[in-house]
Amino acid sequence: MxxxxxxxxxxxxxxxxxxxxxxxxxxxxxxxxxxxxxxxxxxxxxxxxxxxxxxxxxxxxxxxxxxxxxxxxxxxxxxxxxxxxxxxxxxxxxxxxxxxxxxxxxxxxxxxxxxxxxxxxxxxxxxxxxxxxxxxxxxxxxxxxxxxxxxxxxxxxYEPCFTFDSNTVSYYEGRVGEHRTRTVGSGDNKRTETYTVYYRIKGTIEHFFDDIFIATNANFAQEKFWKIQPFDTKxxxxxxxxxxxxxVADRYQRDIKDCWEDAKKSMDKRIREFIRDRHNYDVVDYINVRTTHNDVKYKYVLVxxxxxxxxxxxxxxxxxxxxxxxxxxxxxxxxxxRIAIAVLLGAAAVVGLALLFLHSGFLD
Ligand SMILES: [Zn+2]
Ligand SMILES: [Zn+2]
Incomplete structure (x- = not known):
């Protein structure tokens, strides 16, 4: 200014x-x-x-x-x-x-x-x-x-954020794998090896997301938001x-459409975690998730x-x-x-401990 x-x-x-x-x-x-x-x-x-x-x-x-x-x-x-x-x-x-x-x-x-x-x-x-x-x-x-x-x-x-609520229904199908072990060979050649069994999964997940906060400004970007969240919404x-x-108060620099795309990505990540919890696999070949968002609400909030x-x-x-x-x-x-002092103190501590152990006969 x-x-x-x-x-x-x-x-x-x-x-x-x-x-x-x-x-x-x-x-x-x-x-x-x-x-x-x-x-x-x-x-x-x-x-x-x-x-x-x-x-x-x-x-x-x-x-x-x-x-x-x-x-x-x-x-x-x-x-x-x-x-x-x-x-x-x-x-x-x-x-x-x-x-x-x-x-x-x-x-x-x-x-x-x-x-x-x-x-x-x-x-x-x-x-x-x-x-x-x-x-x-x-x-x-x-x-x-x-x-x-x-x-x-x-x-x-006051920094601007958009919050989103969404009632989601997700259909998913995919192919995932579980690690197993088996014993092979015989005699001296007997050993255990790990192998992966792949299987298909599919299902539906319904979840209501409440107040997904998306930061909108460069000087208070999402990484900063994560570090000091949550805000006391009560x-x-x-x-x-x-x-x-x-x-001072800022207005949004990124518009609500971009922020909604971010919110969907963040919900998709969470939905994939739900799928993982349900099926407990070790590796993913692929999982396709198709989510419908119903009754989506937003608020433009200053935090x-x-x-x-x-x-x-x-x-x-x-x-x-x-x-x-x-x-x-x-x-x-x-x-x-300060790092140099810490290193010296650390070295001194090691020497001190060693002397202590020697003295007490611990290392004899
Ligand atoms: Zn003035
Ligand atoms: Zn006055």
Missing amino acids: AEITEKDVKSIDTYSVKCKSCGGTMVFNPEKQTLYCEHCGNEIDVQKDFDVKENDIKEGFAHAEMWDADEQATYRCGNCGAVVVVNRDEQASLCPFCGTSHIVKEGSFKGLKPQVVIPFQFGADRAGEFSKKWARRRLFAPRKFKKSLSPENMHGV KSCVYENKYLSGF PVYMMNYRYKNKSYDVYVNGSTGKVGGKTPVSPL
């Missing part, structure tokens, strides 16, 4: 949650689950609507227009007057000049609107503590990295922009993630914290000095 002057960029309206007493901006306070005015200290309860609905996937497909994520628009900050650039994949941002929270008004960009939000359950302070605890177990991480996991480097971002609320105030990026020797490392459970994921840089 930067200040720009070009007039040819579309300008859009943003929304700020205003304080009724002083007109300042109210931000969502995750610790208390309230809206808090940083200007006058006014605090109000957030009325939550937990009646989250599942939506028919056909309706999702019908509105799945995509946009060019590089395309930009601008808004004028009502607080400091700066003209701020937003990308199409930003749902909420903070004015880079004065820090005021801006939420993009609905209808400014095409595509689906968020339907569900899991609000942040704790502040950046606790995100910092969770990540420090996590880093303490990373023995080879440099001390500087561990120090950098402080609340001021933790950014709260905290899910009907989307309202007040939860976003004070945070809470604290993120920190750390640069170490020209490489960047991400740390991310599940904003509903405190689970931490990420990679830490490795300090060569």
Whole structure:
């Protein structure tokens, strides 16, 4: 984000949650689950609507227009007057000049609107503590990295996901094999050999899949999602922009059709595990699975993630914290000095143990 002057960029309206007493901006306070005015200290309860609905996937497909994520628009900050650039994949941002929270008004960009939000359950302070605890177990991480996991480097971002429900019926047929052993030869030549018996399988599996989460954005891709899942879906609320105030929120970069393809792959993998459990084979020649998806529902959900990026020797490392459970994921840089010390300590320990054994007569 930067200040720009070009007039040819579309300008859009943003929304700020205003304080009724002083007109300042109210931000969502995750610790208390309230809206808090940083200007006058006014605090109000957030009325939550937990009646989250599942939506028919056909309706999702019908509105799945995509946009060019590089395309930009601008808004004028009502607080400091700066003209701020937003990308199409930003749902909420903070004015880079004065820090005021801006939420993009609905209808400014095409595509689906968020339907569900899991609000942040704790502040950046606790995100910092969770990540420090996590880093303490990373023995080879440099001390500087561990120090950098402080609340001021933790950014709260609502990341977009699609969830899918599907009632599946799968027909499968295939050829699989089981390893067996037999004794062959006689006398001195008697030995055991392993052979494989192949047989045909077929059957039907019915399974209801609930809430398959598919991450949609490059900066919070599926691998990252797996590391800090599950999100506390019991905290899910009907989307309202007040939860976003004070945070950054992204819009989806991959559309619902692509994400549905991913969800089907993930279900197919699970169905193949069910088949394996049922037949208990050792090798697969082939298994064909034909799955029908019935009554498919989706939700467009914003999940809470604290993120920190750390640069170490020209490489960047991400740390991310599940904003509903405190689970931490990420990679830490490795300090060569710490490894060297560990190797020396390890060698010293081996020598020490050997001496101990010698002394006690254990190796005599
Ligand atoms: Zn106020
Ligand atoms: Zn501003």
